[in-house]
Amino acid sequence: MLGQLKAEVLQANKDLVKYGLVTFTWGNVSGFDRNSGLIVIKPSGVPYETLNIKDLVVLDLDGNIVEGNLKPSSDTPTHLELYKRFPQISGIVHTHSEWATSWAQAGKSIPVLGTTHADYFYGDIPCTRKMTTFEIEQSYEKETGTVIIEEIGDRDPLKIPGILVNSHGPFAWGKSPENAVHNAVVLEEVAKMALRTYSLNPNIKNIERSLLDKHFLRKHGEAAYYGQNQ
Amino acid sequence: MLGQLKAEVLQANKDLVKYGLVTFTWGNVSGFDRNSGLIVIKPSGVPYETLNIKDLVVLDLDGNIVEGNLKPSSDTPTHLELYKRFPQISGIVHTHSEWATSWAQAGKSIPVLGTTHADYFYGDIPCTRKMTTFEIEQSYEKETGTVIIEEIGDRDPLKIPGILVNSHGPFAWGKSPENAVHNAVVLEEVAKMALRTYSLNPNIKNIERSLLDKHFLRKHGEAAYYGQNQ
Amino acid sequence: MLGQLKAEVLQANKDLVKYGLVTFTWGNVSGFDRNSGLIVIKPSGVPYETLNIKDLVVLDLDGNIVEGNLKPSSDTPTHLELYKRFPQISGIVHTHSEWATSWAQAGKSIPVLGTTHADYFYGDIPCTRKMTTFEIEQSYEKETGTVIIEEIGDRDPLKIPGILVNSHGPFAWGKSPENAVHNAVVLEEVAKMALRTYSLNPNIKNIERSLLDKHFLRKHGEAAYYGQNQ
Amino acid sequence: MLGQLKAEVLQANKDLVKYGLVTFTWGNVSGFDRNSGLIVIKPSGVPYETLNIKDLVVLDLDGNIVEGNLKPSSDTPTHLELYKRFPQISGIVHTHSEWATSWAQAGKSIPVLGTTHADYFYGDIPCTRKMTTFEIEQSYEKETGTVIIEEIGDRDPLKIPGILVNSHGPFAWGKSPENAVHNAVVLEEVAKMALRTYSLNPNIKNIERSLLDKHFLRKHGEAAYYGQNQ
Numbered sequence: 001m002l003g004q005l006k007a008e009v010l011q012a013n014k015d016l017v018k019y020g021l022v023t024f025t026w027g028n029v030s031g032f033d034r035n036s037g038l039i040v041i042k043p044s045g046v047p048y049e050t051l052n053i054k055d056l057v058v059l060d061l062d063g064n065i066v067e068g069n070l071k072p073s074s075d076t077p078t079h080l081e082l083y084k085r086f087p088q089i090s091g092i093v094h095t096h097s098e099w100a101t102s103w104a105q106a107g108k109s110i111p112v113l114g115t116t117h118a119d120y121f122y123g124d125i126p127c128t129r130k131m132t133t134f135e136i137e138q139s140y141e142k143e144t145g146t147v148i149i150e151e152i153g154d155r156d157p158l159k160i161p162g163i164l165v166n167s168h169g170p171f172a173w174g175k176s177p178e179n180a181v182h183n184a185v186v187l188e189e190v191a192k193m194a195l196r197t198y199s200l201n202p203n204i205k206n207i208e209r210s211l212l213d214k215h216f217l218r219k220h221g222e223a224a225y226y227g228q229n230q
Numbered sequence: 231m232l233g234q235l236k237a238e239v240l241q242a243n244k245d246l247v248k249y250g251l252v253t254f255t256w257g258n259v260s261g262f263d264r265n266s267g268l269i270v271i272k273p274s275g276v277p278y279e280t281l282n283i284k285d286l287v288v289l290d291l292d293g294n295i296v297e298g299n300l301k302p303s304s305d306t307p308t309h310l311e312l313y314k315r316f317p318q319i320s321g322i323v324h325t326h327s328e329w330a331t332s333w334a335q336a337g338k339s340i341p342v343l344g345t346t347h348a349d350y351f352y353g354d355i356p357c358t359r360k361m362t363t364f365e366i367e368q369s370y371e372k373e374t375g376t377v378i379i380e381e382i383g384d385r386d387p388l389k390i391p392g393i394l395v396n397s398h399g400p401f402a403w404g405k406s407p408e409n410a411v412h413n414a415v416v417l418e419e420v421a422k423m424a425l426r427t428y429s430l431n432p433n434i435k436n437i438e439r440s441l442l443d444k445h446f447l448r449k450h451g452e453a454a455y456y457g458q459n460q
Numbered sequence: 461m462l463g464q465l466k467a468e469v470l471q472a473n474k475d476l477v478k479y480g481l482v483t484f485t486w487g488n489v490s491g492f493d494r495n496s497g498l499i500v501i502k503p504s505g506v507p508y509e510t511l512n513i514k515d516l517v518v519l520d521l522d523g524n525i526v527e528g529n530l531k532p533s534s535d536t537p538t539h540l541e542l543y544k545r546f547p548q549i550s551g552i553v554h555t556h557s558e559w560a561t562s563w564a565q566a567g568k569s570i571p572v573l574g575t576t577h578a579d580y581f582y583g584d585i586p587c588t589r590k591m592t593t594f595e596i597e598q599s600y601e602k603e604t605g606t607v608i609i610e611e612i613g614d615r616d617p618l619k620i621p622g623i624l625v626n627s628h629g630p631f632a633w634g635k636s637p638e639n640a641v642h643n644a645v646v647l648e649e650v651a652k653m654a655l656r657t658y659s660l661n662p663n664i665k666n667i668e669r670s671l672l673d674k675h676f677l678r679k680h681g682e683a684a685y686y687g688q689n690q
Numbered sequence: 691m692l693g694q695l696k697a698e699v700l701q702a703n704k705d706l707v708k709y710g711l712v713t714f715t716w717g718n719v720s721g722f723d724r725n726s727g728l729i730v731i732k733p734s735g736v737p738y739e740t741l742n743i744k745d746l747v748v749l750d751l752d753g754n755i756v757e758g759n760l761k762p763s764s765d766t767p768t769h770l771e772l773y774k775r776f777p778q779i780s781g782i783v784h785t786h787s788e789w790a791t792s793w794a795q796a797g798k799s800i801p802v803l804g805t806t807h808a809d810y811f812y813g814d815i816p817c818t819r820k821m822t823t824f825e826i827e828q829s830y831e832k833e834t835g836t837v838i839i840e841e842i843g844d845r846d847p848l849k850i851p852g853i854l855v856n857s858h859g860p861f862a863w864g865k866s867p868e869n870a871v872h873n874a875v876v877l878e879e880v881a882k883m884a885l886r887t888y889s890l891n892p893n894i895k896n897i898e899r900s901l902l903d904k905h906f907l908r909k910h911g912e913a914a915y916y917g918q919n920q
Contacts, residue, residue: 045457227505275917687735
């Protein structure tokens with residue numbers, strides 16, 4: 001069942017280690033199969049080194065376990081909210097990667113300071129508002145999804161393929177689990193360089209609209225010309 | 231004698247290298263066997279690469295060597311004080327890991343700025359007061375234990391599983407040598423991200439009590455639901 | 461055709477990974493053969509791991525593809541402008557390396573703060589002016605070359621073998637593809653140390669002219685005495 | 691001739707790479723044999739990867755080459771000055787290691803902010819004065835030794851086993867080439883942590899005299915008790 005997607009989700013989880021995005025078990029990747037309406041996600045607290053395709057958990061969008069002997073990631077309700085809201089995305093990553101988390105802890109959005117950012121994010125990487133005590137105490141992981149959705153609003157999530165959850169850390173997403181991990185790596189690199197840019201020039205402004213358009217649109221959209229598949 | 235504990239202490243010491251917590255011989259791990267009242271600790275100044283199970287030193291809580299041909303870690307008296315005071319802990323780590331030591335040198339506690347911290351430490355990671363000249367000159371390593379104990383006070387050491395010794399570096403502890411090293415890694419990650427958060431927002435405040443409760447208690451205590459063993 | 465140059469360009473592209481200058485496909489190296497007037501460059505968006513000598517693209521200085529089945533790097537027009545203007549150089553590198561890009565995003569030139577810098581760059585590493593909306597919208601990659609050329613002016617490009625493109629990232633160059641990568645590594649190291657020097661001393665001044673002369677000229681020029689080939 | 695010392699110097703040079711202290715050929719180690727009055731040093735500009743025992747150069751204290759087909763390190767005159775002045779040392783290292791060089795570029799001594807520093811350096815790690823134009827232009831590498839000697843003054847160089855050359859980078863030394871590299875690693879770690887401590891607390895003061903004494907003297911001198919050989 002969902003053998004191809006499971007292989008992708010397994011690989012994407014292991015890639016979190018390869019790209020230096022996780023310490024211990026601090027992260028998880030899921031993938032969504034729009035045909036069957038099922039998601040595949042990492043089990044909770046299982047180390048990446050020993051993670052096996054049989055450990056993955058299959059759920060429906062209501063969170064019912066369809067296959068798997070282990071408990072799914074404790075962040076599963078956040079993933080479910082995002083898949084339900086955004087039909088464009090089929091992969092989600094959550095980590096506590098060090099640079100993005102530093103921004104999330106500071107409660108600050110990452111402004112567009114250069115073309116690396118503009119190549120992937122069509123504007124600031126937003127930071128969610130703080131959650132209320134009620135949201136935290138009632139259904140914390142589900143409400144984490146809610147504040148992300150609130151912050152993205154009407155924007156196309158593939159144009160802003162990641163976000164900082166206030167006081168917590170980054171979520172990133174994409175057209176597939178692999179693409180979601182790719183965007184998580186970009187977010188981390190952008191967070192690192194933006195912090196250093198600020199230390200050099202605390203008054204730095206966002207890049208011009210024309211440069212943002214140029215870089216984002218040469219990689220994405222109808223007139224894209226970067227890479228071999230355009 | 232204590233074969234299982236020795237194996238754990240050996241592995242835990244070698245894990246300091248794996249996790250990037252030590253330069254040269256700047257660190258040590260011990261384990262405590264509550265049944266026999268004996269501790270196993272790294273010898274002083276021996277490189278991790280060649281460290282062998284036969285090099286480990288066994289002592290009683292009064293510091294008498296029960297087994298071993300080498301001198302125990304010079305920090306042994308600190309370990310003894312902590313085991314005597316805190317029956318909850320059976321593993322202790324000391325390192326000069328770079329980020330935690332930077333905070334210790336600054337003489338500052340690490341405030342709870344995010345959920346990574348809250349997942350393991352149920353409040354600030356405290357920094358001890360400076361030691362007096364008398365304490366330093368009389369029985370320095372024993373008094374290092376004293377100031378740690380003074381700072382922890384009536385708190386449960388498993389809820390604050392690590393501390394910064396002022397002008398020196400971190401100690402961490404746990405239910406086992408492995409768990410102590412795990413907490414030392416967490417302390418280091420948290421120290422790193424907190425420093426960067428401060429550089430982005432020097433006026434950042436601690437996270438809300440409800441978020442601290444949520445994260446610490448979903449991993450620890452009776453209502454924990456993170457991982458596979460809850 | 462151009463077998464030796466292709467081998468050098470392939471190796472130089474793979475060295476970007478070895479030296480930690482690139483994430484994903486964020487970089488490219490080209491080489492120029494002055495005899496034939498042809499350049500060899502990395503194809504667009506192809507990963508370094510699988511990059512093969514047959515993937516490389518050969519173009520003339522007008523940008524006409526002479527050999528190769530893949531699209532050349534999207535930054536090719538920048539490379540062409542530089543080869544046309546500067547007969548001294550036969551290798552060009554572009555990356556988004558993290559420290560140099562942080563300076564580029566800050567819009568700041570890197571002043572000569574020490575001898576590491578002076579060993580390779582005979583003055584500040586300049587940052588280009590921002591490009592106009594017209595330049596960005598008309599022929600962006602070509603105009604990137606224009607602003608670099610404008611900034612270098614009458615200086616010898618081998619005495620300033622790299623530059624920061626404002627809001628974007630570094631370009632470096634040299635007598636060969638290998639030499640260009642060497643200079644890109646130097647630029648990155650210098651950018652890293654200069655940022656930290658500023659954090660220690662925001663009022664630091666450039667080194668004295670005599671020290672700059674001494675270090676640059678003991679490695680370069682007629683009276684050079686560093687290394688075995690002088 | 692000097693086979694044992696050559697082996698030590700070769701290993702010490704290669705250890706610069708192992709410990710992450712060098713980029714390209716930016717460093718050199720020498721060793722001194724007090725019996726014969728000869729020094730063994732790395733040749734100039736030769737990569738560490740291919741460095742062979744036959745490449746090493748043997749010189750007397752006047753700089754005359756006694757053995758070897760290659761040119762010695764361009765920094766040889768600095769090494770010679772230090773060996774002539776300080777009979778206590780038999781190994782010298784020079785690098786452009788990133789953290790120590792950042793302090794050297796800032797023109798600042800590294801104050802004793804913690805016990806890691808105090809374990810090896812019995813006081814601040816000094817930064818030399820700037821060299822005069824005359825010193826730079828006349829015999830630069832020899833005068834680099836002079837300003838180091840001037841700064842150390844009457845202090846025991848084994849109690850301050852390293853220094854920052856203003857606008858340049860670190861030199862470290864010790865009882866042997868291996869010990870000199872050890873001290874160069876310590877200097878780099880201490881420089882890194884001190885910079886971060888300053889970023890957390892710009893008003894931090896040196897540690898107390900009693901703590902400095904305790905740590906330095908428990909590792910060094912007659913009453914030392916750290917390690918297995920005391």
